[in-house]
Amino acid sequence: MHIPDGFLSVPVATSTYAISGAWVGYSIKKVQEKVGEKAVPAMGVLAAFVFAAQMINFPVAGGTSGHLVGGTLLAILFGPMVASVIMTAILIAQALLFADGGITALGANILNMGIVAPLTGYFVYKFIKKWHYGAAVFIASWLSIVVSAMFCAVELALSGTIPLRIALPAMTSIHAIIGIGEGLITYFVVVAIKKMTPSIVEEAGI
Amino acid sequence: MKHHFIDRYSGLNSLIHRQNTKLKLLIAIGFIVFVISLPRIDIQDFVLFQIFLLVLILLSKVPVMHFVKNYLVLLPFILLAGLSTLLSVPRTAYRPILNGTGLHSFLALLARSTLSVETIILLVSTTRFDDILKALRDFRVPSLLVSILSFIYRYIFLIVDEFLRTRIAAVTRSNGRFGPRTWAQMASNILLRSIERGEMIYISMKARGFHGEVKTLREEVFGAKEWFIMAAFAATIWLLWKI
Numbered sequence: 015m016h017i018p019d020g021f022l023s024v025p026v027a028t029s030t031y032a033i034s035g036a037w038v039g040y041s042i043k044k045v046q047e048k049v050g051e052k053a054v055p056a057m058g059v060l061a062a063f064v065f066a067a068q069m070i071n072f073p074v075a076g077g078t079s080g081h082l083v084g085g086t087l088l089a090i091l092f093g094p095m096v097a098s099v100i101m102t103a104i105l106i107a108q109a110l111l112f113a114d115g116g117i118t119a120l121g122a123n124i125l126n127m128g129i130v131a132p133l134t135g136y137f138v139y140k141f142i143k144k145w146h147y148g149a150a151v152f153i154a155s156w157l158s159i160v161v162s163a164m165f166c167a168v169e170l171a172l173s174g175t176i177p178l179r180i181a182l183p184a185m186t187s188i189h190a191i192i193g194i195g196e197g198l199i200t201y202f203v204v205v206a207i208k209k210m211t212p213s214i215v216e217e218a219g220i
Numbered sequence: 221m222k223h224h225f226i227d228r229y230s231g232l233n234s235l236i237h238r239q240n241t242k243l244k245l246l247i248a249i250g251f252i253v254f255v256i257s258l259p260r261i262d263i264q265d266f267v268l269f270q271i272f273l274l275v276l277i278l279l280s281k282v283p284v285m286h287f288v289k290n291y292l293v294l295l296p297f298i299l300l301a302g303l304s305t306l307l308s309v310p311r312t313a314y315r316p317i318l319n320g321t322g323l324h325s326f327l328a329l330l331a332r333s334t335l336s337v338e339t340i341i342l343l344v345s346t347t348r349f350d351d352i353l354k355a356l357r358d359f360r361v362p363s364l365l366v367s368i369l370s371f372i373y374r375y376i377f378l379i380v381d382e383f384l385r386t387r388i389a390a391v392t393r394s395n396g397r398f399g400p401r402t403w404a405q406m407a408s409n410i411l412l413r414s415i416e417r418g419e420m421i422y423i424s425m426k427a428r429g430f431h432g433e434v435k436t437l438r439e440e441v442f443g444a445k446e447w448f449i450m451a452a453f454a455a456t457i458w459l460l461w462k463i
Contacts, residue, residue, distance in 0.1 A: 117336065
């Protein structure tokens with residue numbers, strides 16, 4: 015889902031930069047107010063953790079492979095704003111160290127995977143949690159992948175790169191499959207963490 | 221353990237490595253923005269820019285194979301995404317590329333992303349990562365974000381090691397057959413250990429006087445020489461495009 019350089023038109027690239035910049039800037043301010051610099055190393059190590067986890071690919075049907083995005087996982091554990099900040103750092107690191115995701119497309123990639131994914135995941139999780147905990151975690155993380163893939167498709171279509179009637183069904187269906195892996199792993203990780211240290215899952219606040 | 225794939229060549233010494241970090245960052249981003257926002261890109265433009273980049277790559281002493289390998293890893297994704305342009309002619313094309321057919325817009329897409337990917341690899345393999353972070357901080361990127369980035373870089377090697385060790389342990393015990401449940405158990409184990417480690421690191425950093433800013437030993441000055449190089453670059457790129 016990482017959009018490379020050259021796939022977005024200048025208006026789409028700049029407007030996604032503006033949206034992402036505003037939201038991430040606001041999140042950084044909020045996170046600093048709430049937890050202060052005390053959280054910096056913890057967030058840093060978490061970011062390194064998700065970064066490492068993203069390097070491990072799991073096979074998806076049809077010979078393709080997917081990897082964890084981790085937005086919903088972070089949002090469930092630490093809240094959507096912390097998740098946005100950590101995901102932003104991860105996406106910058108990937109764009110620089112692996113050239114994975116373009117510099118000019120960074121705003122769009124942050125919007126899709128660092129803002130839309132954690133927010134979707136977080137609110138779906140909050141909403142279904144009372145009904146069934148496990149299903150909430152799975153559906154939230156699956157849906158977060160599908161919705162951010164849709165955003166990605168719309169951005170590509172708005173740029174005139176790929177028409178919407180091709181991009182939307184293609185991106186949605188591929189990520190509906192990849193999302194199953196995300197959902198399963200997020201589910202197992204959250205359940206395992208809840209078993210080991212329940213306090214972490216409960217005190218998610220920001 | 222093996223993780224040469226991350227940041228292997230930034231410690232070399234070459235003409236490019238010795239340049240000012242902010243200068244390199246500005247030129248790289250400027251070049252990418254230029255390539256992306258060109259109304260059209262012909263084969264001739266692409267070849268000229270490519271030769272220009274190749275000269276820089278050779279000057280940097282970073283093996284050309286490093287670029288090829290990195291690029292080949294990314295190519296399938298670029299091709300997959302670009303393929304759908306080949307299949308159809310977008311009616312609302314933002315940039316009418318050449319005569320607007322699918323093949324040409326596909327090639328333009330490929331050209332733009334190829335040049336950008338090479339530029340980024342060149343930037344990162346000729347600049348130390350903490351120098352980049354310091355430059356980002358000087359460009360007013362929030363300190364929280366820069367600190368997290370510096371932690372990613374510092375701990376990625378440790379955590380990758382831990383992942384690899386845990387995976388070896390799991391493989392030897394299960395004969396290589398484990399499902400998502402085991403995978404998740406491994407992941408959460410490492411996650412919890414990471415959180416604990418993060419807390420301990422914070423305490424020891426605090427004890428050593430950390431207050432949230434990146435510090436490097438080298439102080440770089442952005443002076444007249446840097447402005448001159450930047451102007452020369454801009455002029456060269458402009459000329460290459462105009463030819």
